[in-house]
Amino acid sequence: MFSPRFNGKAAIVTGGSGGIGSAIAEALLSEGAMVAIFDTNQETLQKSVAAFSTSGSMVIGEVVDVRDGAAVKKAVDAVAEKFGRVDILIAAAGGSLGTPRDLNEISEADIDLVLDVNVKGTFNCARSVIPHMKKSGGGSIVTFSSIGGRSASPVTGVPYATAKAAILGLTRRFAKEVGEFNIRVNAIAPGLFLTDRLEGMFNEMSNSDQSEVINAIPLGRMPKLQECVDPVLFLASDESSYITGTVLDVNGGRLMPN
Numbered sequence: 001m002f003s004p005r006f007n008g009k010a011a012i013v014t015g016g017s018g019g020i021g022s023a024i025a026e027a028l029l030s031e032g033a034m035v036a037i038f039d040t041n042q043e044t045l046q047k048s049v050a051a052f053s054t055s056g057s058m059v060i061g062e063v064v065d066v067r068d069g070a071a072v073k074k075a076v077d078a079v080a081e082k083f084g085r086v087d088i089l090i091a092a093a094g095g096s097l098g099t100p101r102d103l104n105e106i107s108e109a110d111i112d113l114v115l116d117v118n119v120k121g122t123f124n125c126a127r128s129v130i131p132h133m134k135k136s137g138g139g140s141i142v143t144f145s146s147i148g149g150r151s152a153s154p155v156t157g158v159p160y161a162t163a164k165a166a167i168l169g170l171t172r173r174f175a176k177e178v179g180e181f182n183i184r185v186n187a188i189a190p191g192l193f194l195t196d197r198l199e200g201m202f203n204e205m206s207n208s209d210q211s212e213v214i215n216a217i218p219l220g221r222m223p224k225l226q227e228c229v230d231p232v233l234f235l236a237s238d239e240s241s242y243i244t245g246t247v248l249d250v251n252g253g254r255l256m257p258n
Contacts, residue, residue: 004032005237010083012076014038014066014125015093017048020193023229024090029057031233036079038064038072038093038125058083066093066121069128076128086132088236089141091125094118094163101157111159118144118163119170126174130183138182142235143171145189147251154209155192155202164189168247175245184244186235190228191217191251218253 011028015021016037028035029052039045042063049061060082062075080086094117099110126141133139148156149164168187175185192202192213202210214220231250234240249255 004030005233005239006031006033006088008032009087010034010036010079010085011088011090011236012036012038012079012086012125012129013090013092014064014121015095016090017041017044017061020190020225020228021090021092022048023225024092024232025059026052027229027233028088028090028236029059033088034058034083035060036075036083037061038066038075040065066124067116069120069124072121072124073128076125076132080132085136086129087136087139089125089129089139090232090236091122091141091143093121093125094144096156096160099157099159101155103158106157106159110157111162114159114163115166118160119166122167123170126170126185130178130181133178133183134181139184140236140240141174141183141185142232143167143185143187145171145187145247147189147191147249147255150189150247150249150257151255153192154212155205171247172245179244184235184240186240186243186245187247188228188232188235189247189249189251189255191223191249191254193223193225193228216254217251221252223250223252 011033013021013025016025017039025035025037045061049059052059064071064075100106122143145167146164148161171185171187231248
């Protein structure tokens with residue numbers, strides 16, 4: 001008889017009310033997890049929680065700016081009190097956040113925003129869940145890097161590339177720190193998944209730049225959203241119980257590291 005992978009597990013998904021984060025939250029719920037969605041957009045957060053609750057799933061939403069360490073800790077502690085545990089963190093909050101791609105258009109505020117949300121936000125969330133995972137006897141943290149942090153992408157700018165490269169160092173160091181507590185920390189590095197935000201950016205690219213992106217993918221196509229969700233769930237689940245401190249590239253072969 002099929003047993004959902006996440007029965008009895010409590011998960012937090014940051015950036016969970018839109019794009020990839022929402023799809024991940026929905027998939028975790030469908031496989032038995034209790035899910036807390038963190039996001040800054042109260043309207044979309046409420047809509048997501050309402051939509052997911054109709055299936056009888058246990059889901060809550062918290063309006064949280066991941067850049068605020070105190071706010072993150074408070075929200076994580078509230079989740080642990082509500083669910084009785086925290087087993088999984090999917091740190092999906094981040095991205096280029098609408099900042100310019102071209103170097104001469106990037107401001108200091110753009111750099112601060114992208115680095116703070118992606119790097120500081122991931123740090124705040126990971127550090128806050130670790131004490132609760134220790135109490136539960138272990139857990140899984142999945143961070144979000146990107147092909148843009150692994151190679152020179154024509155799609156996004158320097159702040160994004162810098163932040164997503166930094167996520168890899170953060171992931172490895174956290175994995176080293178908490179492995180003895182049976183807490184695994186891994187990164188996923190997606191290629192170009194056309195969520196609403198990235199689709200607009202992709203559509204604004206020149207035809208030659210668009211062709212460069214597609215032609216560089218050995219599978220010869222853009223991915224489906226589920227093709228990012230499934231690898232995330234793999235890293236979050238016990239199926240990857242002996243994997244930590246690594247990065248899983250999900251890009252159709254566009255990047256093939258040695």
